[in-house]
Amino acid sequence: MDKYNLNEHxxxxxxxxxxxxxxLAIGGIMITVSIADFFITFGDFSGQGPTLMFLFPLSFPFLMAGFIMTSLGYQSALMRYQASQVAPVAKDVTNYMLDNTKDSIAGTVGAIVREIKTEPTSEAKKVERKPCPYCHxxxxxxxxxxxxxGRPLQKECSHCKHKNDGDASFCEKCGKRL
Ligand SMILES: [Zn+2]
Ligand SMILES: [Zn+2]
Incomplete structure (x- = not known):
């Protein structure tokens, strides 16, 4: 039986x-009486011992049924209360998570866009420039x-102004010593 059926009845x-x-009250009384009986007659060896022990297992169906009926009877009221308590928090958490997700998505997209934008240039740089002849x-x-x-990456030829590699000894264009 769920709460919607119950609300219609x-x-x-x-x-x-x-x-x-x-x-619940009956079950509670039964369990209390049986436990009390057990403890009251516990030290009494002259008597025949606890006589109301049968109430102990018997109280369980009462307690169980009482608990189920009570929770079903008050379920909708309880649900309303819980909803009013939990809903704002849940909303906050959802918003918080959404905000974070938005941020992280924006961050990820931004990183990808930056990657796409910078990658060709850095590739071009690598192709365009030779590595440093000293430290690579x-x-x-x-x-x-x-x-x-810190070493020079190019040596300008004083004769023809051609830019040679930093470690060149002779100009590759005019053959003069650098
Ligand atoms: Zn270097
Ligand atoms: Zn030269």
Whole structure:
């Protein structure tokens, strides 16, 4: 039986609300009496011992039925209460998670876009520039000196102004000593 069926039967709910606590009370009394009887007669060896022990297992169906009926009878009220308590928090959590997700998605997309944008240029740089002849670090396109070891990356020929590699001894264009 679920709460929607129950909500369509207010009569059943009324019965549950009335008898649920009643059964709980009966079960409670039975279990209390049997336990009390057990402890009261425990040290008494002259008597025949606890006589109301049968109430102990007997109380379980009452407690069980009482608990189920009570929870069914008050379920919708309980659900409303829980909903009013939980809903704002759940909403906050959802918004919080959504915000985070939005941020991380934006971050990821941004990173991908940056990657796409920068990748060809960095590739072009690598193709365009030879690695430093001394430390083999790839310099960026405008570097005149290696940013890793500080040595000159190009030697301008004083004769023809051709830019030779930093470690060249002779101009590759005019053959003059650098
Ligand atoms: Zn270098
Ligand atoms: Zn030259």
């Amino acid at each position: 207010p009569q059943a709910k009324k019965v549950f609300r009335k008898f649920g606590p009643l059964l 670090e790839v310099p960026n396109s405008t570097a005149i000196f290696c940013d890793s070891c």
